[in-house]
Amino acid sequence: MVSFWGALAYAGVELPKPLTWGMVKGVVLRHLRWWQTQPDIWSPSGTLTIGYSYPNMYMAENYNSPGSPYWACLAFICLAVPADHPFWTSEEELPGDAIPKIKELPHPGHIASYLGNHCMLLSSGQACSYPMKGTHAKYGCFAYSSAYAYSVPPGLFTLEQYALASQLGFSDDGGEYWKTRRKSEYAALEHRSSGDNSKSPVLVSIWKPFPDVTVRTTLIPSDPETPNWHLRAHQIAAGREVMTADGSFAICNQRAGDGRYLDPYDANKHEGTHPKIIGNYDLNTPDGWSTGKAGAFAVSKGAVGIKALEDGVERAANLVNADPNSNLVESRTVIPTLQHTIKPGETVWYVSAIYAKPSGEGVPKETYLDGWEKPPQIPGWLKAEMDA
Numbered sequence: 001m002v003s004f005w006g007a008l009a010y011a012g013v014e015l016p017k018p019l020t021w022g023m024v025k026g027v028v029l030r031h032l033r034w035w036q037t038q039p040d041i042w043s044p045s046g047t048l049t050i051g052y053s054y055p056n057m058y059m060a061e062n063y064n065s066p067g068s069p070y071w072a073c074l075a076f077i078c079l080a081v082p083a084d085h086p087f088w089t090s091e092e093e094l095p096g097d098a099i100p101k102i103k104e105l106p107h108p109g110h111i112a113s114y115l116g117n118h119c120m121l122l123s124s125g126q127a128c129s130y131p132m133k134g135t136h137a138k139y140g141c142f143a144y145s146s147a148y149a150y151s152v153p154p155g156l157f158t159l160e161q162y163a164l165a166s167q168l169g170f171s172d173d174g175g176e177y178w179k180t181r182r183k184s185e186y187a188a189l190e191h192r193s194s195g196d197n198s199k200s201p202v203l204v205s206i207w208k209p210f211p212d213v214t215v216r217t218t219l220i221p222s223d224p225e226t227p228n229w230h231l232r233a234h235q236i237a238a239g240r241e242v243m244t245a246d247g248s249f250a251i252c253n254q255r256a257g258d259g260r261y262l263d264p265y266d267a268n269k270h271e272g273t274h275p276k277i278i279g280n281y282d283l284n285t286p287d288g289w290s291t292g293k294a295g296a297f298a299v300s301k302g303a304v305g306i307k308a309l310e311d312g313v314e315r316a317a318n319l320v321n322a323d324p325n326s327n328l329v330e331s332r333t334v335i336p337t338l339q340h341t342i343k344p345g346e347t348v349w350y351v352s353a354i355y356a357k358p359s360g361e362g363v364p365k366e367t368y369l370d371g372w373e374k375p376p377q378i379p380g381w382l383k384a385e386m387d388a
Helices: 002-010 021-035 070-078 158-162 380-387
Strands: 103-104 110-113 119-124 143-145 168-171 185-195 199-212 211-220 227-237 243-246 272-274 295-301 300-306 316-321 333-342 349-358
Touching: 002 021, 002 070, 002 243, 002 300, 021 070, 110 199, 143 185, 143 349, 158 316, 168 199, 168 211, 185 380, 227 243, 243 349, 295 333, 300 333, 333 349, 349 380
Parallel strands: none
Antiparallel strands: 103 110, 110 119, 119 143, 168 243, 185 199, 199 211, 211 227, 227 349, 243 333, 272 295, 295 300, 300 349, 316 333
């Protein structure tokens, strides 16, 4: 999609303020430089492969062919722009404060966030009209990040294969098969009153993983005071017993030294997980679990995690060791996850705080968890809705 920016120059478009050609040039060239850091996009013969950052058929669709990756050549439309155009003569610029840190996008049903060292898109109301593979992941995730790619299911058996990154999953068979948000019965960009009488945007959706299970999800964007966190609130009315799994972003599950799975967190190396990653067949091991309030996190290329903020519900936190080839960028990932079981006839509230602090230039490893012990508070308006 970066070809859009080069096409602006090619078409002779006059940029609207506050955009500058230096900003546009920066978007295009940073994009191309990032792809140069992804060596696994090439086959042994030197051709592009179906996948994203590595060959991956699980994310492919029935319309893909060996020629599909070459849509990437659209990015080079900027080469048709004359050398004296401002696109080429301008110095690269970062957008800085020219782009709002929080932006409402009412038509697609999104809230864009430019806080916490990554671009994040909260999403509700998107759905595909035909049976696309992994449609719940490609369109139904609660959040999409420029730093942490989404995951698609390489199989349909247990959480490890479903790889529910930025999704809330439900199972009514003891955890073998899971259903998530695919299509919402209601989805809207709404506003809530903050303490200073200002209006804050939220995304609200109502969806049913099963005919007798209704979920009302409210997505709350990051705040400048807690830029590495965002909130999800779920009100769930269950007509049957269901297990639930609320996942954070997925993160690379490889040690820097040897590429093996992450160990328990080592504060000297600034790498690892809490609690420890347990193999898929040892899920009852106590060392693999912590309380929902304490949460779960993983640190490798930055840090991601999730905590339960609500009272009165005893959720537990663990690390879902996602199956290989589920994520678009990282071939092996782990997903900090909150789990719980709801009994028939119960209505419960979950408030999940999701942490994400990406790695990057100028971000020391020792700062990856700086905000982990300081999650945001539940907003007053949300407390009132929970008590109503």
